[in-house]
Amino acid sequence: MxxxxxxxxxxxxxxxxxxxxxxxxxxxxxxxxxxxxxxxxxxxxxxxxxxxxxxxxxxxxxxxxxxxxxxxxxxxxxxxxxxxxxxxxxxxxxxxxxxxxxxxxxxxxxxxxxxxxxxxxxxxxxxxxxxxxxxxxxxxxxxxxxxxxxxxxxxxxxxxxxxxxxxxxxxxxxxxxxxxxxxxxxxxxxxxxxxxxxxxxxxxxxxxxxxxxxxxxxxxxxxxxxxxxxxxxxxxxxxxxxxxxxxxxxxxxxxxxxxxxxxxxxxxxxxxxxxxxxxxxxxxxxxxxxxxxxVPYWLDQKPMQQLQWLNPYRRVEAETMAWGFGLKSSKMNITNTGVIADMPASTGKRNMYIYDINDGEYIRLRGVDFSAGKSDKGAKSFSITASAEGTAVITLRLDSVDGPVIGTVTVKNTGSVNKYRAFSSKVKNAVGVHDLYICFSNTNGDVRLDWWQFK
Missing domain, CATH: 2.115.10.20 (Glycosyl hydrolase domain; family 43)
Incomplete structure (x- = not known):
C-alpha cells in the first residue's frame, strides 16, 4: 500500500x-x-x-x-x-x-x-x-x-x-x-x-x-x-x-x-x-x-522489510506512522488554503500536528520495541501531547485494531487548539516487539495531536 x-x-x-x-x-x-x-x-x-x-x-x-x-x-x-x-x-x-x-x-x-x-x-x-x-x-x-x-x-x-x-x-x-x-x-x-x-x-x-x-x-x-x-x-x-x-x-x-x-x-x-x-x-x-x-505491481508485493525497530521511549511525532488513512496533518501556525497568494515562502523545519480525527481511525506504527533499553520490563506509562476544543478517547492496542489493549487515554478540552498539554495513562503488558495501533473513538470537536512517548 x-x-x-x-x-x-x-x-x-x-x-x-x-x-x-x-x-x-x-x-x-x-x-x-x-x-x-x-x-x-x-x-x-x-x-x-x-x-x-x-x-x-x-x-x-x-x-x-x-x-x-x-x-x-x-x-x-x-x-x-x-x-x-x-x-x-x-x-x-x-x-x-x-x-x-x-x-x-x-x-x-x-x-x-x-x-x-x-x-x-x-x-x-x-x-x-x-x-x-x-x-x-x-x-x-x-x-x-x-x-x-x-x-x-x-x-x-x-x-x-x-x-x-x-x-x-x-x-x-x-x-x-x-x-x-x-x-x-x-x-x-x-x-x-x-x-x-x-x-x-x-x-x-x-x-x-x-x-x-x-x-x-x-x-x-x-x-x-x-x-x-x-x-x-x-x-x-x-x-x-x-x-x-x-x-x-x-x-x-x-x-x-x-x-x-x-x-x-x-x-x-x-x-x-x-x-x-x-x-x-x-x-x-x-x-x-x-x-x-x-518487480511485480505494488499491491502484489510483500510488505517492506523493516530495517530497525522503533524506540517508543523517545519523543515520537504524531505525524510519524506506517498507516493513518483518514487523518490530516499541518504545520503549526501555518494555514495553507491552497491559494498561491496565501502560501508562505519556504519555511524550513516546523513542528506539525495531526487533526481531523474521527471514530474508527487510527495511527499504526510498525515494529515498536517495548524492550528497547529496558530489558524485559516493558513500558509502564504512555503520554501524548495534544490540544482540543473537544474530546477523544485514545486506545492503545498491539498488532491489530482489535488487538490486546495496553492502555487508554482521554484527551479533554484544553480551551484552545493552540494550547497543548500532556495526557497520560498507565500501560500494562507492553513487552517485546509489536505493531502499535493508536485508535480513536468518542471523538468530537477539534482534537490535535503533537507527539507521544512511553516510559
Missing amino acids: PLFQTKFTADPSPLVVGDTLFLYTSHDASPEDIPDPNERNSAGFYMYDWLLWSTTDMVNWTEHGAVASLKDFSWRSRDNGAWAIQTVEHNGKYYLYAPLHGHGIGVLVSDSPYGPFKDPLGEPLVWQKEHWNDIDPTVFTDDDGKTYMYWGNPHTYWCELNDDMVSVKKDKPSAASLSNGITKLPHIDRYQEGPWLYKKNGWYYLAYASTCCPEALGYAMSKNPTGPWETKGYIMRPTQRDRGNHPGICDYKGHSYVFGQNYDLMHLETFEHHERRSVTATEITYNEDGTIKE
Whole structure:
C-alpha cells in the first residue's frame, strides 16, 4: 500500500543524508485545497507545493509538510504545476531542481534538507523557449565531481552543471550540443518522461516513466553518464491498474529501493479517475550483468522489510506512522488554503500536528520495541501531547485494531487548539516487539495531536 495517507503524493525523490532517508514528493491537492470550487471534481492536475518525509527504518515515516512551493519562484508564469522535482546534496548545501512548466527549470538552495529553500537566480536555470519539454529534472554528481542534469518529455536532454550547481557549463560544446550547453539525446526506446540518473557497480542507469499510457518503470544502461543508452526493459511493467509512474532510486543501509506512484490510495474511496496519486516503494536487486530484476505491481508485493525497530521511549511525532488513512496533518501556525497568494515562502523545519480525527481511525506504527533499553520490563506509562476544543478517547492496542489493549487515554478540552498539554495513562503488558495501533473513538470537536512517548 502507499507509504503516506495524510496527503496525495507523486514524483518521489529520495535523498540519503547520514542515517536518514529523506523523500521529497510532489503534492496532488485534495478537493478542499483546490481554490476554484468548480474544479474540485476535475480529473486534472492541481499541484502547488512540494512535500518532505523521512524515515530510518523504511516503514515508519515522519511527515515534514511543504518544503517549498511555486511561490518560491517569483518569475513563474503559472499558479498550478508543481511537478516532479529532485533534491541533491553538494558540498554541504541542498539543491532542489523544479520544473515550472512552460517556463523552464528552476533551482532552490538551502543549508538544510528541511529548508528554507531560496531562489539564488531569480530566473530559470534552463529554458528552451521553443518548446515545453523542460520538465522532470534529475541531477547526478559522478565520482570525478562532474554533475549532470537530465530532463524532458517526450525527448531527453542533458547538460553539465558547474560546481556552483546553479549554472550550466557551456565550454567545449560537442557537435550534438544545442545552444546554452544543452544536448538532445537520440530517442531512448520506451522513454516518456520522469528520468532518474544514478550509478551502481560501474554502470550508469537512466530509469524513467515508459511510454504512456499506462506508464511503467523502464530503464536503460550505459558505461558513460552521457550515453549512449541501451534500453534494458522494465523495473515494473505496464498495467491497467496504474496510469502513470515516476521512478526515484537510491541505496540505503545496504539495500536498493525504487520509489514510484499509483492511484491505490484514491481507490480506497473512488475508482472515478482523478489525478490524486500516492507514492510507494519496494526493494530491487540486480543480476550479475547489472540488469535490474523486474518487480511485480505494488499491491502484489510483500510488505517492506523493516530495517530497525522503533524506540517508543523517545519523543515520537504524531505525524510519524506506517498507516493513518483518514487523518490530516499541518504545520503549526501555518494555514495553507491552497491559494498561491496565501502560501508562505519556504519555511524550513516546523513542528506539525495531526487533526481531523474521527471514530474508527487510527495511527499504526510498525515494529515498536517495548524492550528497547529496558530489558524485559516493558513500558509502564504512555503520554501524548495534544490540544482540543473537544474530546477523544485514545486506545492503545498491539498488532491489530482489535488487538490486546495496553492502555487508554482521554484527551479533554484544553480551551484552545493552540494550547497543548500532556495526557497520560498507565500501560500494562507492553513487552517485546509489536505493531502499535493508536485508535480513536468518542471523538468530537477539534482534537490535535503533537507527539507521544512511553516510559
